Amino acid sequence: MAETRKASRYVVPFAVAGVAAATIGLVPALAASGDPDLPEITAQQLIEKIAASDTQTLSGTFKVSTDLGLPSVAGLADSFASGGATGGTPSTDPTEMLTKLISGTHTLRVAADGPDRQKLTILDGSDEYSLIHNGDDVWAYDSKSNEVFHEKGEAADRPAEEKELPGTPKELADEVLKAAGDTTSITVGGTATVAGRDAYQLVIKPKQSGSTVESVKIAVDAKTGTPLKFTLASVEGGKPVLDAGFTKVDFAKPAASTFDFKAPKGAKVTEGMGEGPAEHGKSPEDVEKDLEKEFGGLDGLFGGMAPGAGEGKGMNVIGEGWTTIATYDTGAKAPKTDEAPKEIQGFLDSLGDEVDGKFGSGTVFKTKIVNALMTDDGKVYVGAVTKQALVDAANAAK
Structure with missing residues (x-):
């Protein structure tokens, strides 16, 4: 359980990759x-x-x-x-x-x-x-x-x-x-x-x-x-x-x-859960309790990055159209990548760029489409926008 709790602090950068995959989908194309x-x-x-x-x-x-x-x-x-x-x-x-x-x-x-x-x-x-x-x-x-x-x-x-x-x-x-x-x-x-x-x-x-x-x-x-x-x-x-x-x-x-x-x-x-005992799973109620305990529920797990998730619970939206940025305050200081479990430390190092500005300092976790800035004081800015756009949004919020 302790290892799971430690790993849970690094959900945000992995969610970046998840959001990118979700926005892509599997529409056939070639x-x-x-x-x-x-x-x-x-x-x-x-x-x-x-x-x-x-x-x-x-x-x-x-x-x-x-x-x-x-x-x-x-x-x-x-x-x-x-x-x-x-x-x-x-x-x-x-x-x-x-x-x-x-x-x-x-x-x-x-x-x-x-x-x-x-x-x-x-x-x-x-x-x-x-x-x-x-x-x-x-x-x-x-x-x-x-x-x-x-x-x-x-x-x-x-x-x-x-x-x-x-x-x-x-x-x-x-x-x-x-x-x-x-x-x-x-x-x-x-x-x-x-x-x-x-x-x-x-x-x-x-x-x-x-x-x-x-x-x-x-x-x-x-x-x-x-x-x-x-x-x-x-x-x-x-x-x-x-x-x-x-x-x-x-x-x-x-x-x-x-x-x-x-x-x-x-x-x-x-x-599966729908029939017979689940060798690997838990009941939906137990899963919900675990999420609430570990991450503060689904909204905490995904940092409010899914469209509509976390509204009224700390998530705000900046801008419109293609440059929309979702912001979320995790309420906790961002973890350092060198504190991460060894399985993901190298991955995080290659995924993130350290940045600073009026907002202070933080790390931009990047893909070719979805980027996320996590400031050292625990605020998250995420969208299909450039690294500079995220930094500008964080500066403007100060």
């Missing part, structure tokens, strides 16, 4: 060569086309290449997974496996048949890791360790949101363009061929200076309106932060057997 000749279309019409898309079935293969400008986290993740600082988790844990996608290049297979059936497989040489949702069952299987995680969940058929939403694609497009306002440029940047399909390219760029985002490009299937490509580029240049995309795609309904799963003979099966 343009092939070729510029098809398609009818002209406006940005609003293309947004309407995306909104009108009703793709329920597909299968395909795509690659995800991520470059956050971070040092390798593979060894660090293995250390934590083996119980080094936070306690062990099963190798089939989806959160643990998906964190591997925040660096390097990975090949994935995907299949979907409506809201009740989806399958995602991460390929790693001859090894595979699969997540399967089939009705009320959720399975995770790691072929390398021959371990299975199974959990029962509610059926995917849930009542629609009661809040009022735009009623037509045109209304939705109008809302998107209105939300973009004066801070964003949205244009159609030509065409592309993605996985053998003709696509339009929607280009989104900040008009404000100080953002770390250079552009977002989304390739949209010209026939179905389905997004096929998402490329996120940083003002730092170099490789895209995210370049992930379909190399093969088929919109036909996958065979029902695609989503069938039976634990292989000899596999270790762990039941």
Whole structure:
């Protein structure tokens, strides 16, 4: 417990990487060569086309290449997974496996048949890791360790949101363009061929200076309106932060057997909290109590960095649009990296830059997209903005 408490003081820099991964998502994207000749279309019409898309079935293969400008986290993740600082988790844990996608290049297979059936497989040489949702069952299987995680969940058929939403694609497009306002440029940047399909390219760029985002490009299937490509580029240049995309795609309904799963003979099966004893877990109530004790609840754990998290509990928002900065007072002096557990000390040293100003001194924990300044007196400033923008915000707050 003491080691866990010590490690918890270093949540903020790790949350930076988590937020960056969350803002990226897993939207498939990788343009092939070729510029098809398609009818002209406006940005609003293309947004309407995306909104009108009703793709329920597909299968395909795509690659995800991520470059956050971070040092390798593979060894660090293995250390934590083996119980080094936070306690062990099963190798089939989806959160643990998906964190591997925040660096390097990975090949994935995907299949979907409506809201009740989806399958995602991460390929790693001859090894595979699969997540399967089939009705009320959720399975995770790691072929390398021959371990299975199974959990029962509610059926995917849930009542629609009661809040009022735009009623037509045109209304939705109008809302998107209105939300973009004066801070964003949205244009159609030509065409592309993605996985053998003709696509339009929607280009989104900040008009404000100080953002770390250079552009977002989304390739949209010209026939179905389905997004096929998402490329996120940083003002730092170099490789895209995210370049992930379909190399093969088929919109036909996958065979029902695609989503069938039976634990292989000899596999270790762990039941989740929804059914049977959890070998590795605790009840939701116990987890909530632990979070409250260790971090002051979820808001304390993430330092109020998630949108809307911690509002009314110390989090404030500075600026607007692409240069929005969230601020949060942890109420405690920032730890020194040389006090960190040895498993993460080198990682923190490579991730952070010491800075000073009117606010005093602190450390900027950086990626190519999301940066966070943690001052020595425990205040946190985080956003998809440059290091200087964070320092300026901290100075202005004094």
